[in-house]
Amino acid sequence: MTLEILTSDLLAPLRHGFFTRKGGASSGVFSGLNCGRGSSDQTEAVLINRARVAGAMGAEPDALVSLNQVHSADVITAESARDAAPDADAVVTATPGLVLAILTADCQPVLFADHKAGVIGAAHAGWRGALDGVLENTLQAMETLGAHRDDTVAVIGPSISQAAYEVGPEFFDNFMTEDPENSRFFAGGGGDRMMFDLPAFGLHRLRQAGIGQAQWTRHCTYSDPARFFSYRRSVHAGEADYGRLIATIRL
Template sequence: MTLEILRSDLLGEVPHGFFTRRGGASSGVFAGLNCGTGSSDQCEAVATNRARVAEAMGGPLHGVHQVHSAEVVVVDGAEQTPRPKADAMVTTRPGAVLTILTADCQPVLFHDPEAGVIGAAHAGWKGALGGVLEATVDAMVRLGAQRDRIRAAIGPSISQRAYEVGPEFLDTFLAEDDEAMRFFANGQDGRYQFDLVGYGLHRLRRAGVEAEWTGHCTYSDPARFYSYRRTTHAGEADYGRLISAIRL
């Protein structure tokens, strides 16, 4: 099956893509393009999937050991082994392919076309609240980018209608960001629905960056996307990871 790659018009002609699960070699609960080396999928299948992505992107893949932080790595050579613990990468190196793995969290790809700087960030609720998006923008600026030229696209992520949280979750956000209340809608039994993507767009735009979401919900489309929350609700043992990539 052919790989399915979603793209953002906002990022223009820079090679990039939010890969769905279609076109991969994995089977079972991982069926499709599972690129998560930390999953319990067969190593050979994951390696095959990642090789297909590398071929589609035209270069070797760079990644980090994602830990829901605001840490950003500058890619200026071969991929580090072991992968550094971080949740974003930036580079000016031609041919470098920056990748992020997600399964409900926001994959965010960045580009300043004039400066020749790209970035990629993994922004779940912890990372977004902790400032990983702003940290990525700051790192790009240090490499020569300008905020008003940076464009950012958020790929497939869990949507508000599928993201139910408790009152303690809301309290955590309000303790750190008094503008966050508008991203919570009332749910059932005293719970709330959190708009992760809306919050990500808010943080990006507040940082001076033009941004958009591709409009795809990971939870609601099992044929195309992996979802940690959907897997949890289904009682499955593990889940696949989607990959998003950008190359200079």
């Protein structure tokens, strides 16, 4: 089956993509293009999937720069591919040929580019990372490589939408403690529950940081099981594990 790759005019002509689950070698709950090496999927299937992604990016599998994502605001700068995946949730580079890769399954995959400076970035921005500043830190790391944030664009890929993201009062309090105006990203739910708009919050943080342009692809991971993996959907279905989507960009 052919890979399905979502792209954005903001990032073109750079090679990039938000890959759906279509076209992979995995089966069962991981059926499709599961690229999560930390999942309980068969290692061989995951390696095949990652090789297909690298091929779609015009690169060898060892050119993929991956992270051990820990829901932090930490960013690394990549100058070469490495065997060990460092603990971080974003990566930037000005090195042609490297393929920056981010894994998600409801959290925001965010791809960045300053076309003029030749600097790119990729971030994993769940609610914790976004609240703690991973998006702003990515822009700062890109600036150390020569990027200018008003020339930088960012695209948020498939993420869980507000209609599917029910949260409790403790979650809400985390955002109110930082800024009472964050209440705009919450809508009423049943009882003491609320619905959180993660992509809107991500766009807000990017625009507040002074980025040139930012957009969301408007794909909800939870509501489209044929195309996307979703951690929350897997929990609701009582599944033992879940696949991970991959988003990539290269100079």
